[in-house]
Amino acid sequence: MTARRRGTTRLITLAALAIVAGLLAGCGNALSVSSSGSAQSITLYSGQHPQTTDKLVAAFEKQTGITVRTRSDDEDVLAQQIVAEGSKSPADVIYTENSPALEFLQDKGLLSAVDQATLSKTPARFSSPQGDWVGVSARVSVIIYNPSLIKASQLPTSVMQLADSKYRGKLALAAGETDFQPIVTSVLHAHGQAATVRWLQAIKANAAGHIYPDNETITSQVNRGAAALGIINEYYWYRLRAEIGAGSMHSKITYFAPRDPGYVIDVSGAAVLKSSTHQAAAQRFLAFLVSKQAQEIIGRDSLSYEYPVASGVTTAAPETPFGDLQPNPITIDELGDGSAAIALLRQAGLL
Numbered sequence: 001m002t003a004r005r006r007g008t009t010r011l012i013t014l015a016a017l018a019i020v021a022g023l024l025a026g027c028g029n030a031l032s033v034s035s036s037g038s039a040q041s042i043t044l045y046s047g048q049h050p051q052t053t054d055k056l057v058a059a060f061e062k063q064t065g066i067t068v069r070t071r072s073d074d075e076d077v078l079a080q081q082i083v084a085e086g087s088k089s090p091a092d093v094i095y096t097e098n099s100p101a102l103e104f105l106q107d108k109g110l111l112s113a114v115d116q117a118t119l120s121k122t123p124a125r126f127s128s129p130q131g132d133w134v135g136v137s138a139r140v141s142v143i144i145y146n147p148s149l150i151k152a153s154q155l156p157t158s159v160m161q162l163a164d165s166k167y168r169g170k171l172a173l174a175a176g177e178t179d180f181q182p183i184v185t186s187v188l189h190a191h192g193q194a195a196t197v198r199w200l201q202a203i204k205a206n207a208a209g210h211i212y213p214d215n216e217t218i219t220s221q222v223n224r225g226a227a228a229l230g231i232i233n234e235y236y237w238y239r240l241r242a243e244i245g246a247g248s249m250h251s252k253i254t255y256f257a258p259r260d261p262g263y264v265i266d267v268s269g270a271a272v273l274k275s276s277t278h279q280a281a282a283q284r285f286l287a288f289l290v291s292k293q294a295q296e297i298i299g300r301d302s303l304s305y306e307y308p309v310a311s312g313v314t315t316a317a318p319e320t321p322f323g324d325l326q327p328n329p330i331t332i333d334e335l336g337d338g339s340a341a342i343a344l345l346r347q348a349g350l351l
Helices: 014-031 050-064 075-088 099-107 159-163 178-191 193-206 215-224 234-244 279-289 292-299 339-347
Strands: 041-046 067-072 093-095 134-145 229-233 252-254 265-272
Touching: 041 050, 041 075, 041 279, 050 067, 050 279, 050 292, 075 093, 075 099, 093 099, 093 279, 099 178, 099 265, 134 178, 134 215, 134 234, 134 279, 134 292, 159 178, 159 193, 178 193, 178 229, 178 339, 193 339, 215 229, 215 234, 229 234, 265 279, 279 292
Parallel strands: 041 067, 041 093
Antiparallel strands: 093 265, 134 229, 134 252, 134 265
16 A cells, blocks of 8 residues: 555544544535536545556546546555445445455455456456455565665575564565555465564564655665665556656565565455445446456556556566566465454564
8 A cells, every 4th residue: 555645544443434434424525536527426445546546537437427436545444444334335336456455345245246247357366256356457576675785696585584684774664554464464374373473573673763654665765775675566666767767766676486475466456335326337347447448557558567467458567477477376365354464463563
């Protein structure tokens, strides 16, 4: 997630969210980001980056005439907000950066089944095994490093090696990022609870002084030499390069060893809320997200730098081709709803 972008506190109590829900119900469309006055509209709760969301929404509105009112926040905040709002939630669709938030809502029984024609556009391994949300795009975790501070030969080949004291004072970490939760879950699945807690405590010590709110900050801090290395999703590095130019990039990215627990593919997906009163229009939005047009926006016509996973579209960015990646083969089911990762992060004092 991008805490810098939204500046929202992650740990919000359900009591506070209930108050927010009441305020939202009272304010109605006053909190909407966009409205053209169309008789047909949907409300989108988006935890995705605006670079991705804005172009997709604009194209959908132009194609269908359906107005999309967008409320943006961190995906974990939006998911908890939907739970607090319950059947009165104004949300029709939720669009997230990572699968755990969608799995969380699915486990609460709050999602509608996705139309089969929509699910068929995305390989099954990138969508809900129960068919309640559809995968839209993907990203992969990488090591970002500054060659002036650490040589490539000194980098870890496994995420577990980040616990080595030789990285103390050099490691940058964004433990509060929802992007970090799948990595923790992957380590937990591979090594068990006790080893994962020890690993988290060790990397916390190694990152002292360089614990940041989000991946954007890790990327910029490593690039300017404030920290030697960190873990990010690959597209943050490509976005920074697009923003400041290749000549201003002082960092590089590389991968952990094939199938290492730190080498994780995250899936960004979308779902229709069961409480939505605009089911048909909401399902059209999901169908659009996995259409060739939308997938080309993600892969070729925006600063997304994510991997499109539907409709056979490939990225035009200079990233490693998606088919050449060698991640840990952890499944969507195994990544779960993120609750186990959150519990361990709290136990280690990182949340």
